[in-house]
Amino acid sequence: MNSRADMTSISALTVATITAFLAWKYPDRAVFREHRLGLIDLEGTPLLGNLPSMVQNIDRFYDYLTEHYERLNTLTFRTTRIFMPNMIHTTDPKNIEHILKNNFEGYIKGPSFDYMMHELLGKGIFNSDGDRWKMQRKTASRIFHVKNFRDQFTSVFVNEINLASREIFDKAAVSGEIIDFHDIMLRFTMDSFAELGFGVALNSLLKRAEFADSFDALQSHAFNRFVVPGIDAYETAKHYLTYWSKTKSIKQHLETVDVFAENLIKQRRQEEAAAKLAGVESEKQDLLSRFMRETYANGETLDDVDLRDTILNFIIAGRDTTAQALTWTFYQLMLYPEVQAKVYAEVEQFISKEVEADPARLYSVIQNMVYSHAVFFEVLRLYPSVPGNQKEAVKDDVWPDGTRILKGDYVSWQPYCQGRSTKIWGVDAKEFKPERWISEEDGSLVRASPFQWSAFNAGPRVCLGQNLAILEALVAILLMVKRYKFQQAPGHKVEILNLITLSMKDGLKITVEKREP
Template sequence: MSSATTSNPLLSYIGGAAVAGITLLSAIYSDRAVFDPKREGIKTQAGWPLVGNLPLLIQHKDKMHDFLLEGFSQMDDLTLTMSALGIPRHIATLDPRNVEHVLKNNFENYIKGPEFHASLVSLFGNGIFNANGEDWKYQRKTASHIFNVKNFRDHFTDVFVEEIEFMSSHIWDKAAENHQVVDFHDVMFKFTLDSFILLGFGVHLNALKSDGKVPFAAAFDEAQKTTFQRFVNPIWPITERLLSVVMPWKSSMNNHLNVVDSFAREVIEKRRVEIADGEVHRDLLSRFMDARNAQGELLNNDELRDIVLNFVIAGRDTTAQALSWTFYVLLCHPRVEEKLLDEINENITPEAMHDSPALFEAIKNMKYAHAVFYEVLRHYPSVPLNQKYALNDDIWPDGTQIRKGDYILWCPYAQGRSEKVWGADAKVFKPERWINEQGELRRESQGQWPAFHAGPRVCLGQHLATLEALVAIIFLLKRYKFSLVAGQNITYQVSLTLPMLEGMKVMVQKRE
């Protein structure tokens, strides 16, 4: 025989040993990633030999939240784990007791871990979403000064109403008159972007005046998508570089980041000039420009850039998506829409629509409107999947043993659809579940309904987001009758938040 293998016994031996080694490892790690130990006491979703669940994660990366929901349903448990080659051990839970324990009762033990920080640092730097410890505390304390009741009642409501009036006259009135199809999702993103950029940074972005995509918003969205995909792609540093070489005509992550960075730094530099000229501003950016970091130093442009971008996603994305999903479910549930419209007409007078304090007070008493909004967030949470990192060993309320270095997942999207969490009608859209027998709003535990997070990191802007959403819902429903264009694929896009994949096309008519 003349083959290279048979003429070289050493190569033949090495090849045979390699095959034997792989066979042995495949037998030992038949359902999980190689060298990943079994976790006793936690139901484990079986995977492939040596690579674990990595192929499934890649296969279902575009429907990740439903994949997780199906996993919990199949395993018939509220806590499970999976193993995937190249991805650290994750333990996922839908149990409200566990979620509240992680976010509130043992808050200090669970942080934004190395995987989370590495994936997000390109886009969000060390801003509030990606920060821990003292860096997080000073950002939260400074931002909290702007989120007070007086601002809600006065300036914030004024801005929302002003932007809605512009949106109505320039978009919805024209669409009704000309029988135009409009992407509701796109309009909501422009509305919340204009509103929050003005409130947070004193800048008139005028996205609602734009017929097409706003460059900053488009780049920001693409950067978010790429950021999320890093969580399920352990070799993303290689694949992102490879894609930029193979498809140079396609905008890369760096291209998107350059657009985003340019916007943020332009806002900051403009404000520095304005302050040097003696102008006084009370927006969020100005507060941070007067603040000091954890080392007692004034913030530099890099730190301010991170803050700008973190509060853009907080103020723009989540509310725009919540509004889009709200009108989607209203158009799918005419009974709910009619009942909500009755409450609006009963409580909101024409005078209140032009008097911010009166509007604010009227909205506070609209129980059904709040219930609709809470139910939307139960089904379509603006942050559908979240993660923490365990600093030390812990035992959860359900008995699950957590080890130092474990990554913790909870999925509000799957949680809101779980019959074990919400009962047999979990998948039914029913705002009435939020109103008790006395007709008052009921609030579930933060662990059961973590739509605005929970504990010390509970969303600072939850009341602002609720106010903005309800003002928009009231004005739009009172003035317009929307209808869905037939034949659409209304589903979510996997990202850090929960945008609609293909938008939502609507027709609109003015109400009598």
């Protein structure tokens, strides 16, 4: 039995036990849900609310929500779960704009989100609010400027793709072996971001790091916390029940991740100390160095715990999101060979050997490749790297659609569900159609509202690395399509794995064929 099946069965037993106890202890109580005029409630069971159906559908959670949006013919509804906050879900672009921009101060991450994510993210940028968040965002924003994109960033991405080509794809093309494209993309983005963000060469393309497995396990645990009460107790029990199999516990995964971050910090502090001893000022401008030099309003510098949180938050941003987007992109290119052929034709038109060898020229040329951008944007519409998000209301509010929000309510919006909504994108919403991003009038690239296409969030918390992610993804897509033809391995089934990001349960198994030069 796999771990997900174990988790579902044990969670069901836990739910049944809790239900029996509460029915005996509090026979007159059910999940609290006050009536609000005009708000649609998803029907559930007495006492437990929607928890049983959510546990049953945990492996397809966002498809489960999408089906209810469509079945109820609504853009907003509410769910309930015993021992968990009631949640008001929405895909309405006007509501999302209200939450993320117009009433930005009215919604925070809140204690529930912090509890779910604290072990992994600590007090980092994704898990914080207020002054702490503002300081981290201001510091991080200084690295994302045009000159870096044009020169250093593009060069790093090209070098890492060249390494993947030599060490992985070329060899697979010769041997005919089946390789896991998803795993390769996670290692590619990890190496790229480690160099840009932390100034270190991890070389995980050559050997998968233990850190990556633990990082993914912690993400999976954090996602399960959002859905299933008692998951921490389950994980503890599972660890002791499978102790002799040497399966890592969540605590052990956390230790692995912490050691990884601590080693990065220790190495950088030693470098900074050596530079100071030599009487020279460090010239490192990566994210880690910038945060080491940053101070809070009271003049204190960030301690090692703060820096650890910074590292892990930006690994999710820099490694996971782009890797997932790249994997889903090539999955679509393999499903639709005619789309892959069009991307290849555009590559042949724009990217010569001379352009490929010049990072500044490559950066400029990519900006004009409309169809390739359209393909990537369409992938993010259907497979957004962060499929869902939530916040807590700090005061009463009324949304543009009339939904009444009370202080303490938890609200959620899901880019995954939004991209599949026929009420937003039309009857062909679930179709992969890159042409929807290209103007019929002049052939230019069409940009949707960030509140309708919220793959990169929106408002004051819009993704700082949006342009970085698009550049990295397009460099990888275009150079790989230029060099290879990819095919999905026979019999391999692609399924979603819900982490904090939209992953693949069993990877993306492929075969590679080199194109004629």
